[in-house]
Amino acid sequence: MDVQEMISLIKAVSDYGMTEFKLDNGTVKLSLKKECIRSGAVTAVQTPAAVMAEASAAGSQVPEGPGEAFSSDQVVVSPLVGTFYSSPSPEAESFVKVGDRVKKGQVLGIIEAMKLMNEIESDYDGVVEAVLVKNEDVVEYGQPLFRIR
Numbered sequence: 001m002d003v004q005e006m007i008s009l010i011k012a013v014s015d016y017g018m019t020e021f022k023l024d025n026g027t028v029k030l031s032l033k034k035e036c037i038r039s040g041a042v043t044a045v046q047t048p049a050a051v052m053a054e055a056s057a058a059g060s061q062v063p064e065g066p067g068e069a070f071s072s073d074q075v076v077v078s079p080l081v082g083t084f085y086s087s088p089s090p091e092a093e094s095f096v097k098v099g100d101r102v103k104k105g106q107v108l109g110i111i112e113a114m115k116l117m118n119e120i121e122s123d124y125d126g127v128v129e130a131v132l133v134k135n136e137d138v139v140e141y142g143q144p145l146f147r148i149r
Contacts, residue, residue, distance in 0.1 A: 003041040008031065030132075074124045076146040078139040082113030086135040094135075095145070100128045109144055111139060 013021045013032050023030040078084070086094040086109050096108050102122045109120045130147040133139055 010031050020107060021098060073096070074126060074148040075119045075144045076108060076120065076123055076148065078111060078120070078143045078145055080111060080113050080118065081141050082111040082118070082139060084133050084139045084145065085110040085112065085117075086131070097132070098128050099130060101146065102126060102128060122146070122148060 005010070009023070009030070010032060014123065021030075021032040088095070094109075096102060096106075102108065102125070104122055105124050107119045108121045108122050108128075111118045111120055126148040128146060129149045132144045132146060139145065
């Protein structure tokens with residue numbers, strides 16, 4: 001594999017929005033990984049305290065009371081860029097609130113992208129510890145949405 005072929009692969013990974021690509025053809029091993037960058041910081045390495053501070057500043061629900069730190073690192077992140085909706089319709093209740101018990105695969109919210117509604121499901125069984133976005137917020141790819149403990 002020459003340099004031009006590698007550059008073409010890098011461009012394809014970027015153009016198609018892929019975050020990771022691996023190639024192993026027996027003679028060449030190539031691994032490309034793209035980190036999601038937002039506001040000059042890599043969201044994938046934000047500490048729980050940083051996520052909580054960002055959520056508080058945005059007016060989102062965060063844990064209250066003693067020991068305000070998160071007790072879990074189980075975070076559900078946005079799989080795409082779009083508008084977040086916390087309920088199936090404007091007059092309906094939110095899918096989940098802080099303190100609700102959730103199961104893996106349960107719908108937590110919806111992200112609208114290009115007129116398509118994409119259900120956001122929990123990756124974990126547990127309790128919603130924090131809702132890190134507000135209804136109708138525009139969210140980025142990889143942005144933390146929920147913290148589950």
